[in-house]
Amino acid sequence: MTSSEPPPLVALRGRQRIAPFALVRVGDTAAAAEAALAGAVPMGGGVDLVDRMKFGERIERLMPLSGLALGGVEATEGGLRIGATTTYAALAESAEAARLAPAFARLVGGVANPRIRMKGTVGGSVMSQKPNFDVWPALMALGADLVFADGDGEARLPAAALAPDERRLLLAVEVPAGADARFAFDRSLRPIVSVFAGREAATGALRLAVGCAHQRPLLLRLAAGETDVAAAAAAALPPPKSDGLASSTYRRRMVGVLAARLARILPGPDAAS
Ligand SMILES: Cc1cc2nc3c(=O)[nH]c(=O)nc-3n(C[C@H](O)[C@H](O)[C@H](O)COP(=O)(O)OP(=O)(O)OC[C@H]3O[C@@H](n4cnc5c(N)ncnc54)[C@H](O)[C@@H]3O)c2cc1C
Numbered sequence: 001m002t003s004s005e006p007p008p009l010v011a012l013r014g015r016q017r018i019a020p021f022a023l024v025r026v027g028d029t030a031a032a033a034e035a036a037l038a039g040a041v042p043m044g045g046g047v048d049l050v051d052r053m054k055f056g057e058r059i060e061r062l063m064p065l066s067g068l069a070l071g072g073v074e075a076t077e078g079g080l081r082i083g084a085t086t087t088y089a090a091l092a093e094s095a096e097a098a099r100l101a102p103a104f105a106r107l108v109g110g111v112a113n114p115r116i117r118m119k120g121t122v123g124g125s126v127m128s129q130k131p132n133f134d135v136w137p138a139l140m141a142l143g144a145d146l147v148f149a150d151g152d153g154e155a156r157l158p159a160a161a162l163a164p165d166e167r168r169l170l171l172a173v174e175v176p177a178g179a180d181a182r183f184a185f186d187r188s189l190r191p192i193v194s195v196f197a198g199r200e201a202a203t204g205a206l207r208l209a210v211g212c213a214h215q216r217p218l219l220l221r222l223a224a225g226e227t228d229v230a231a232a233a234a235a236a237l238p239p240p241k242s243d244g245l246a247s248s249t250y251r252r253r254m255v256g257v258l259a260a261r262l263a264r265i266l267p268g269p270d271a272a273s
Pocket of ligand 1: 045
């Protein structure tokens with residue numbers, strides 16, 4: 001390039017930015033779990049992952065999960081088990097979800113647009129750990145568990161305990177029986193803040209999962225009987241981010257406002273059990 005030539009236009013995002021990668025094909029869940037621990041990157045619908053690759057993120061070994069027996073929604077003794085590769089659309093249309101977790105199914109049925117709901121999976125949404133995605137904070141508020149492949153078996157983890165560097169294969173999520181009746185959410189200010197609330201059955205405490213306001217969604221817990229939920233939620237919140245959409249102060253205030261509204265419509269501690 002001579003000094004008189006204009007600099008080349010470098011697209012920030014595009015197929016041409018996807019670096020070469022090896023495709024890892026596995027025949028069953030056990031092989032997928034092993035490959036994930038060895039560094040293969042699982043792909044559910046690929047909505048988030050392919051987007052990141054188009055922005056230049058290097059993935060050396062890509063492992064599609066399609067074809068594995070990891071989808072499906074079923075009632076269990078403890079509640080509702082949702083397979084990791086269940087798409088939003090399948091979950092929103094599931095009769096079991098409508099029966100056992102109608103509010104959560106409604107949330108998932110309202111995410112994004114039909115194209116994304118046909119591709120995006122529950123597992124991909126959780127494991128991306130993105131601040132603006134709704135499924136993971138909703139699961140935190142519901143007191144749900146994440147079920148990972150672990151050796152020859154499964155390991156359960158409360159949704160809020162997911163580590164940023166988790167490498168195991170997510171098999172399913174489990175929503176406890178009855179939790180959905182004590183669950184409500186408000187996405188009306190998304191992507192400034194989103195708040196998901198759940199009442200603990202045993203204690204009446206309020207679980208508040210906050211999305212969009214930090215690097216990752218996070219969970220607050222307010223004791224049963226808290227009279228000023230707005231003030232208590234705002235005070236308990238670690239400093240929210242400031243960006244072109246909203247200041248940290250505004251986000252903190254709105255988390256309090258939405259939390260108080262949700263607390264009012266949830267069954268009170270007396271009705272918790
Ligand atoms: C236009 C648009 C609008 C959107 N609107 C919303 C919205 O309103 N609300 C919302 O919540 N989301 C929204 N999204 C985000 C979308 O829901 C997610 O991108 C999608 O659910 C990710 O799922 P996936 O299966 O495609 O994940 P993938 O892209 O396949 O994977 C995401 C990450 O999870 C990992 N992963 C996937 N499956 C597993 C597994 N089983 N075990 C371990 N790791 C795994 C991958 O390695 C990757 O790191 C929107 C996206 C778009 C493009």
